[in-house]
Structures are given as structure tokens and as C-alpha cells.
Amino acid sequence: MRTQVGIIGAGPAGLLLSHLLHRQGIESVVLETRGRDQIESTIRAGVLEQNTTDLLIEAGVGERMKAEGAVHHGFELAFEGKRRRIDLTALTGHSITVYAQHEVLKDLVAARVAANGSVFFNVSNTSISGIDTDTPSIRFTHDGAEQTLHCDFVIGCDGSQGISRASIPAARRRDYECVFPFGWFGILVEAPPTSDELIYARHERGFALVSTRSPTVQRMYFQCDPKDSTENWSDDRIWSELHARVDSADGATVTEGRIFQKNIVAMRSYVSSTMQHGRLFLAGDAAHIVPPTGAKGLNLAVSDIRILAKALRAFYAENRTDLLDAYTDTALKRIWRAEHFSYWMTRLMHRLDGVSEFEQRLQVAELEHVTTSHAAALAMAENYVGTSAV
């Protein structure tokens, strides 16, 4: 089998790249280990920057998002029993859209299917060879048969657990990493929204986040031990923890409902530098991870793909390699900005075990600052909506 661009992974990065390349007249094949049903039902991100929504709309896959996504003009910071609002639109002129990642994936898969695009689900044994040559290839197993996909480029969009990154020789790659000693306990709840906007709460018992998915389904998280088990948390225990962390002194309280999903995610920051070697390029979580506090992961994956699609177009349409050569440097500027913001917001909002009471008071002082100083609020808002990106 032969194509121009071989893409490993049908997450947001891989599917969006395949879709954008198709619009530019470039052929691609996407290889994915999981089934279509699985990728279309896994609950992950919820917050899309305007950069992301603009690109999806421009690429013709934003119709359902425009109709069903909820535009938010601000969010709330809860601390010391009070809630203060960060007015994103007044500060930056931009907003964010809450639209679930698996809904974005449904829209992208539908677009690939409508265009007769090649997406192989349920593949196994993926391996890459020849990235130092102009004729790289990907071997994989599909429906019990071993196959080889010959291509001009291999794009590793296979997330944090994928195989692509390890194909770059260790001597060429440097890993930068920070593992946080806490995780997020996430729940999905059948209930009306607690508030019109997201609430990020800092409390001595730990961080909590009240987000939403639709008028009838809510997404909430609270800081926990990453090694804890969902079985240790009865619904009553979850609600009492969320009330303790989020409810404010003026009586505003978290709206309860039937909990129908519980999961725990670990938190880490990670950057692979370089993001390319020969004819292999990494994009999205395959190249970098952020803790979810800043809601940047999916948005970063989309911004990598924007850069890569443009660079591949310059290669095929104008025989230029300069944009491909500059890919890592171009992408890393935005990635390091988002890494810093996500790390900063994580340290600002979470209970940091082992730090002194002095440092805990500094967290509160900083929250007072970002909610009262225009300059500090603006810096936070620009990072959150994504306009501080280079």
C-alpha cells in the first residue's frame, strides 16, 4: 500500500491532519489501534480555544460544534469561601467553547468517511522504518494480515503511550519532564449545570473543578492521590468532598445528580525536544503533555497540526522544505508557553503537600492578585484563551 503521508493515531491530531491534507489535495492514511466506537466515546477534553474553533470552522468541520457547543465568556476562581470571575471576553476580546473532545472526533471521522478517506481502525503491531531515507514505511497488522504502508512522511500522532517517539534515536532527543504527586478524580453527572461558567476551586483539602458537557450532563474533577482507586469513593463521599471544596460562604453550592462515570488521571508535564527526525514528525500528546488544569492539551495538538499541514503543503505545492525543517522550533514556542501556563496554574490551584504554610498563603495572595489586578487578570486570561501564543 502507498500514500503520501502515513499518520499513526486517530486522535484529534491525526484525524485533523488527515482532513486538512485532504483539503490541500494531499493523500494520507490513518492507522489506529482502537475501534471507531471506542475513540468516539472516550471522555477527555472539553475546553476549546478560539484558535481551535476557528480552524475547525474554516476546515468545514465546525457546524455541529457551532450549534451544540457552549461559548463561555469567563470562568470563576473559588478560594477562601468566595468566588471571583475572570472575564475572558472583556479582557481579551476572545472566548472559549465547551464542546467535548469525542464530539470533535465524531465530526472529524464523519468528514474522513464522507471523503472516502483511509482510516484503519483496530490495527496492531505498528512499527516504523526508514525515517532516515526518503521512502519511510509503517508496518502494521489489520484483520489478521500483515501490511506495509509506504509513504513520503510518517506523522506520529499516537499520543503519550504511542510507539512513534521511540523511533527517534535517543541521542537526538531530549526529554523534559515534571511528574506531579497528585491526580484528578473525574466524574460525569446527570444534572443541570452548577453555574453558567467553569469554576476552578482552590481549597486546603485540594483542588476541584466544576465543568460541563451539556445542559443535562456535567463534568467535575477533584484532586486526589493518583494511586487511589475509584472503588474507594462512594457517591456520598464524592459529593461531600466537592461541597467542601467548591461551595461558597454566600450559599452557592454544587448541584448534585446521578454519577455515571468515575475515573482517575495522573498529572504530568512533558516535552520531547526534538519533535522530528528525518521523515518522522511528532504532533500532539506524542510530543508533549500538560496537566489538564490550563485546558491546553487538545488545543496544543491542533496548533501543531496547523503548523505541520502548512509545512507539508509548502513541500508538495512548492517543493520547499524550510517550513518542515523549522517545525520543531516553530511548534515549541507555543508549547513551552502552554507548558509554563499549565504548570503555573496547577501549582496555584492544587494542595501542595510538604510545602510550608507560608507558601500556602502565597497561593492565596496570588489568587487575590489575579482577581483584583487588571494586569494579572489579563495575563491569566490571555494564556487561557490562547492569545498569548507566538
Ligand code: RFL
Ligand atoms: P490522543 O487523543 O491520545 O490520540 C492518540 C491516538 O493514537 C492511538 N495510538 C495508536 N495508533 C496506532 N498505533 C499505535 N501504536 C498507537 N498508539 C496509540 C490511540 O489509541 C489514540 O486514539 O492524542 P492527540 O491526538 O495528540 O490529542 C491530544 C488530546 O487528546 C489531549 O491533549 C487532551 O485530551 C488533553 N485534555 C484537554 N485538552 C484541552 O485542550 N482542553 C481540555 O479541556 C482538556 N481536558 C485533557 C482534559 C486530558 C485529560 N486526560 C484524560 C488526560 C481533561 C483530562 C481529564
Ligand code: PHB
Ligand atoms: C473538562 O471539561 O473536561 C475540562 C475543563 C477545563 C479544564 C480541564 C478539563 O481545565
